Amino acid sequence: MRxxxxxxxxxxxxxxxxxxxxxxxxxxxxxxxxxxxxxxxxTAWYPTSSPGKFGLLPLIVGSLYVTGVALLVxxxxxxxxxxxxxxxxxRRVKDVMKTIIEFMAAVPSVVYGLIGVAVLIPLVKDIFAxxxxxxxLTGGVVLGIMSIPTVITISEDALHAVPADLRRGSAxxxxxxxxxxxxxxxxxxxxxxxxxxxxGLGRAIGETMAVLMLTGNAAVMPASVLESVRTMTGTIAxxxxxxxxxxxxxSVLFAVGLVLFIITFAINxxxxxxxxxxxxxxxx
Amino acid sequence: MSxxxxxxxxxxxxxxxxxxxxxMAASVVAVALFVLGYIVFxxxxxxxxxxxxxxxxxxxxxxxxxxxxxxxxxxxxxxxxLTLPIGILAGVYLSEYAPRNYTTRAIxxxxxxxxxxxxxxxxxxxxxxxxxxxxxxxxILAAALTLTCMTLPVVITATEEALRxxxxxxxxxxxxxxxxxxxxxxxxxxxAAAPGIITGSILGLARAAGETAPILFTGAVxxxxxxxxxxxxxxxxxxxxxxxxxxxxxxxNPTLVWGTALVLVAGISAASIAAGIWRSAQRRKVxx
Numbered sequence: 001m002r003x004x005x006x007x008x009x010x011x012x013x014x015x016x017x018x019x020x021x022x023x024x025x026x027x028x029x030x031x032x033x034x035x036x037x038x039x040x041x042x043t044a045w046y047p048t049s050s051p052g053k054f055g056l057l058p059l060i061v062g063s064l065y066v067t068g069v070a071l072l073v074x075x076x077x078x079x080x081x082x083x084x085x086x087x088x089x090x091r092r093v094k095d096v097m098k099t100i101i102e103f104m105a106a107v108p109s110v111v112y113g114l115i116g117v118a119v120l121i122p123l124v125k126d127i128f129a130x131x132x133x134x135x136x137l138t139g140g141v142v143l144g145i146m147s148i149p150t151v152i153t154i155s156e157d158a159l160h161a162v163p164a165d166l167r168r169g170s171a172x173x174x175x176x177x178x179x180x181x182x183x184x185x186x187x188x189x190x191x192x193x194x195x196x197x198x199x200g201l202g203r204a205i206g207e208t209m210a211v212l213m214l215t216g217n218a219a220v221m222p223a224s225v226l227e228s229v230r231t232m233t234g235t236i237a238x239x240x241x242x243x244x245x246x247x248x249x250x251s252v253l254f255a256v257g258l259v260l261f262i263i264t265f266a267i268n269x270x271x272x273x274x275x276x277x278x279x280x281x282x283x284x
Numbered sequence: 285m286s287x288x289x290x291x292x293x294x295x296x297x298x299x300x301x302x303x304x305x306x307x308m309a310a311s312v313v314a315v316a317l318f319v320l321g322y323i324v325f326x327x328x329x330x331x332x333x334x335x336x337x338x339x340x341x342x343x344x345x346x347x348x349x350x351x352x353x354x355x356x357x358x359x360x361x362x363x364x365x366l367t368l369p370i371g372i373l374a375g376v377y378l379s380e381y382a383p384r385n386y387t388t389r390a391i392x393x394x395x396x397x398x399x400x401x402x403x404x405x406x407x408x409x410x411x412x413x414x415x416x417x418x419x420x421x422x423x424i425l426a427a428a429l430t431l432t433c434m435t436l437p438v439v440i441t442a443t444e445e446a447l448r449x450x451x452x453x454x455x456x457x458x459x460x461x462x463x464x465x466x467x468x469x470x471x472x473x474x475x476a477a478a479p480g481i482i483t484g485s486i487l488g489l490a491r492a493a494g495e496t497a498p499i500l501f502t503g504a505v506x507x508x509x510x511x512x513x514x515x516x517x518x519x520x521x522x523x524x525x526x527x528x529x530x531x532x533x534x535x536x537n538p539t540l541v542w543g544t545a546l547v548l549v550a551g552i553s554a555a556s557i558a559a560g561i562w563r564s565a566q567r568r569k570v571x572x
Contacts, residue, residue, distance in 0.1 A: 009374050015433050083305050100316045101316075104316050108549070108552070203400075212531075257405050272397075
């Protein structure tokens with residue numbers, strides 16, 4: 001029994017290692033035949049032509065566009081709401097907001113995608129007078145809304161971790177609530193809020209279903225956020241069903257997965273280190 | 285600047301800040317209510333006995349979603365059966381056994397990183413590891429295993445946090461009575477922490493039930509003639525049913541698709557609310 005408990009404890013490392021191992025193993029063919037340098041530096045994504053062209057740049061840029069828009073939505077709104085909940089509202093408002101945030105986090109991404117299809121695609125089409133409302137902007141706005149719960153939760157934790165003494169000290173010096181917030185609390189919680197934004201970014205870059213339904217999936221270099229883009233996640237989801245198992249295209253999709261894994265791993269690791277440092281700073 | 289002007293300015297700033305921040309919080313509330321209202325408003329018309337008990341007809345444009353519900357329930361139960369024992373034991377390890385050193389720190393890092401791995405990458409891993417390497421094929425088992433990897437961090441974290449809140453006195457009292465460490469854990473510590481563990485786990489499993497990307501390549505199908513007959517059978521699933529209709533059925537029937545979304549969201553919310561109510565009821569019952 002004790003052995004079993006130890007084994008389960010170590011399982012997280014084993015699974016994470018296994019994910020990396022399987023991704024790398026299946027990417028080997030892509031790395032050898034299509035070449036890392038070529039994949040990461042060319043812009044032609046024609047996986048089914050012969051020979052197939054596997055330039056990942058349009059997909060990476062597509063992901064960046066969508067994620068950029070998502071951050072512009074989620075960070076200001078999420079941090080603002082977190083500050084309001086943590087510094088300016090009473091217990092009852094806090095409880096209500098917590099329930100609402102939990103609901104938003106629980107709604108499946110495919111349902112957000114469906115709402116985007118029904119509401120946002122026609123809206124974007126009309127506002128910008130486009131031929132199609134499936135754009136990086138559409139996907140990005142929905143993704144931003146989806147990452148708001150992450151940003152609020154982590155930011156609020158960071159604000160909560162700031163010792164009450166600091167706020168009381170500031171209030172005793174005659175500062176108003178807002179002066180205390182932006183002169184004392186926000187700087188003290190700054191790194192945690194930064195980590196929250198990073199985790200929101202990680203959530204947005206890895207999201208699949210909503211972007212797949214909303215961005216139109218054109219695998220070309222976009223000139224603006226009002227054009228259709230195809231993200232890395234969307235490419236894997238859309239094309240994996242049609243490829244020959246073990247073929248070059250199959251392997252390239254695993255390589256895309258590996259790129260995603262590395263990006264999100266780096267983001268999470270960095271955010272975790274930042275949060276850990278902050279935790280140590282306020283621990284007595 | 286005179287003192288009163290300064291105060292007036294500070295008060296004005298306070299007022300503006302409250303308004304702006306309040307507006308942001310209010311907009312979050314508005315979006316959440318809009319999402320909820322929109323789903324209910326468009327989906328409620330589809331919900332009747334036929335919809336819940338019939339099989340889909342004409343690629344989902346007509347008929348009901350019975351096998352789709354069954355598929356999601358089977359997969360989620362499978363995920364629960366795999367995730368709960370492993371996740372709880374891992375939580376016990378971290379809270380009760382793990383030494384304070386760098387390996388434990390590495391395990392914790394691995395857990396937070398697992399929570400951040402994109403769901404589509406879990407889908408790829410499930411395809412490579414469970415469908416192909418382990419030879420389970422596209423099946424409920426392969427999908428449940430994939431979802432298990434995704435849900436584990438949630439269950440582990442919930443368990444560890446719940447165990448940490450059990451007072452040290454309880455453990456010491458049990459040990460003083462001569463119980464072994466293991467017996468203390470499963471007779472004293474785990475029952476005391478059960479509400480927290482179960483609530484956290486249900487939230488994680490509810491999220492797993494709504495996931496599409498991990499089951500895309502590991503067993504979900506859009507159409508099948510019968511309900512699944514075993515763990516190696518393929519299955520239909522609510523989120524995949526929505527996605528497949530919107531993207532590949534021309535002239536999809538909005539009423540039925542929104543009905544499917546409403547069933548999914550209602551199921552997830554009901555599970556979360558029930559868990560929340562049960563936890564607060566338990567909290568009132570148990571006092572230290």
